Amino acid sequence: MKWLVAAALAAVPANQAAVQSPTPPPPAAAQGGLNDKLINNPLAPWNAYGPNQTSKLLDTEGPKGYPATRVTITKKGANAWDAGVGVPLPKAITAGDVIYLAIYLRAPNLKDGETVIMPFYGVGGPAPSYATIVTDHATITNQWAQYYAVGTANDNFAAGTTQATVHLAGEKQVIDVGPIRVFNLGKGFDTSRLPHNK
Template sequence: MQLSIGIAVALMGAVAAQASSEQIISDAQRPVWGSYGDIKVSRLSEPKAPGGTLVRISVPRAGANFWDSSATGAISKAVKKGDIVTIGFFARSGEPGKPAWVNAVVGSVTPPFKAAAVGRVELDDEIRFHCVEGISPVDVGDKQGRLTLHVAGAKQVVDLGPYMVTTRASGSETQLPCAGKVKSSAQATD
């Protein structure tokens, strides 16, 4: 489902204005969510969201594994071991007053599915730009990675807006507008 094309450019506007080693590795022009599993996917209008639209993921029941159903996004560039990876995405619980959670991962699309960054993000019913950040313990080849938000950990509704994934060298801060950061727990053995 396509969201507004200029959103990624607006998110990273500060990067162009500042000297930064941060690079966008997701598709900056089309931050489009795919999906798989036992979920219902729909679009809803939301004026508070960038682009005015959210993707709603309705999970009818918890899966046997939290990764059984997911939203996915494209990663078009490589991640090198030692890069700082920042996963950023707009999200909220789609049910007022009821929390939701996702497990955010950037990793390889081929076995053994090594993770460059991974973290559990708790959602409330306010739309925010959530971030997971950490130092990649693995290499992920060019066009061999994917952003995945596992959603099958509970019966829940998750609303998603645009996403962006970046890498940078140590010693600099992300320019993404993170409302808060979850520290990645990715390990070379994941």
């Protein structure tokens, strides 16, 4: 249901909407309904972690002029998850909930036509298990684009115990991480018509 994602993007300021959003805004009632399913604040700052990395806030260089975080990985890690960014999710998730996310990413130092793989972005549970709720990978370029992931929670997670994460230590690289929107679509939601990665 592409109107769901269009509704979510319409529910935030216009210059934070998707780079490619040809679908006209849905009725106001639909916007409010989907906005209620958003379980994070898209403007919350990313927290960088791990060794061999530095980060800085890009106040106006994110998609549509919104803030983003630039992370410079100075040395490839033994594991992709050794360094990255995360942001906590303040709302609870229960077993069977369908979780859908949309995130903006780019690798600004790549030349036109070059790509790099982001091996993991998604939503996970707290330490020490770091249970994965939803994840995907993406092939990104030097241009802002939106990438998606969808999954179903296998357990209950209390409010404030989950976070969205991007693993960045897979290469020595510079990655810009823009806004992320995480939706809890409830149980039994049919995701077949939602946007997915190409």
